[in-house]
Amino acid sequence: MSAYAWYLIRRFGQFVLVVFVGINVVFFVTHATPIDPVEQAISSVTQFGQTDPRAVEIMRKALRELYGLNGTIWEQYATFWKRLAAGDFGPSLSAFPTPVSVLIRQALPWTTGLLTTSTLIAWGVGNFLGGLAGYYRKSRLLKAAGIAATGLQPIPSYIMSLVMLILFGYIWPILPISGGFQMNVSPGLSTSFVWGVVWHSILPVLSLVLITIGAWFIGMRSLVSNIVSEDYVVYAELAGVDRRRILTSYVMRNALAPQLTGLALSLGTIFNGAIITEFVFGYPGLGTLLVRGVNSGDYSLVLGIASISIVAVATAVFAIDLLYPLLDPRVKVE
């Protein structure tokens, strides 16, 4: 079998492992904790006034069935996987009777769009500028960019979004700070709707870009400044190869491979940042949905989002792994 196929099989194995371990963590969290979601839902219904005990009993049964909490722990475990495989998490209690899967399907494109746009911008611009900074170490401008990147990198997503919200929502209110599109325009492929979506996404995207760009910049800078002293680069310089060509196709291309691995590894963290940012800006994605689910005590919704998040991130990581051989052809030979 070719080395490439082996590579793919190994990465697919990792994908399966991520989903398996992640879902097990979710199962553990939901089943090893002392609190019973059924009793919790019942107590929230019955806390006002008297309810017929028979009605409570029926409700208990129905909820047990709905949450997949019938039978022994192993039967529950089997039910859990079966439901995940079918993508069926039952109806949402807070938006009854809409199924959880429908709610997630509505929210997922917003999250995906936000994540893809901001990651592409942050990764692309961060790596490009970082590469320049590693190569032209004397440049004043790039040194200043380095200081800015160092200051930006440790700021967590919530604080960054909040600062953006205050800056552009209160101090200099020019950008919309809430929602994903204009309220008075019906969703569709009209210019005004698309424009509204772009306009509303500026602040969330900007926050996400600022959170992640520093790490890419600093990582690429140190990678490039290490590669620059390699023999082959010195040789290329002595041979009179155009410096711009050395930078782009000799140095940066080699440094991009570890940065792509870095992207795959930090995707989970980036995803966390995205859903937190969505919550801050009331963006109609998974983050807002998740917080809504928690606040309204919607067990199926929270469980569904946690499970889908794991699968979605694992899939995205696998997709990046598929791209990796394009940058590093060594995995194809060996």
Added chain:
Amino acid sequence: MLRVFRDLFRYNREFAVGTILVLIVLCLTVASFFSPYPPQDSYVVPPDVPPCWAYPLGTNSRGQDVFWQLTVAMRNSLLFGVAVAFLSRIISLVVGLVSGYVGGVVDRVLMSINDTFVVIPLFPILTLFYFMMRDHMSWVLLALAMASLGWPYDARLIRSVALSLRNREFTTQSVFSGMNTRQILVGEHLPYVLPIVFSTTMNNINWSIGLEVTLSVIGLTNIETPTIGTMIYWANQHTAMVAGIWWWVLAPVATVIMTFIGLFLLSVSMNEFIDPRSRLARMGA
């Protein structure tokens, strides 16, 4: 030790700035012990007073002095960060050292699990955890949950150092002189990885404070314990920004950003100090 510290302070600007920022934050936390009001009490001072001499950071809508509230909040947040970092360091040290030294199948299995935990999105899982615990959620539980999820990045880093230690002569000699694996790892390899553990500790404190802030702001922790996150939570609950009580939001946000940058600079400069190559590059060699 002191000389190293002095040299670092003098020649490494990141270290100097980081130390100053962290010292300011530490002073704040120490000041919390001198707070004239119990931290959870409200309506002890007139509400909504802008910063003035009597109340250097103003007072909030719950009738609390923002400055004293901030000191206690900072202490709790920092303590939380240190607790998570300490606990997760233990896991990452064990995984990293064992994986790097034993190698082979053990290494591959441990690293697959490690990479898996790196990728899994923690936030939805922690949210689910809160959802299940609700009122039983406490500071200690959250720290335990985050520590058991926040180790993998650093385990990989420690492993890469341990991997290079495995083929060094002193390791071979320890094996021949009859030390067992545990003795080698604890007695011989641990001292070598400690500097890098210190620098990852700073980053891990940052990470856990950041996540704690986020969870608290959404209301997913015990909101009665004053932390930086719950401070912002209450400010949001009272719509402080809309009401124009900006000092209530600005104080915790500015302090926590100071903490993040301070700790991050310390970890960066420490990394540079450990890795002589970057020190040389800095000197222009």
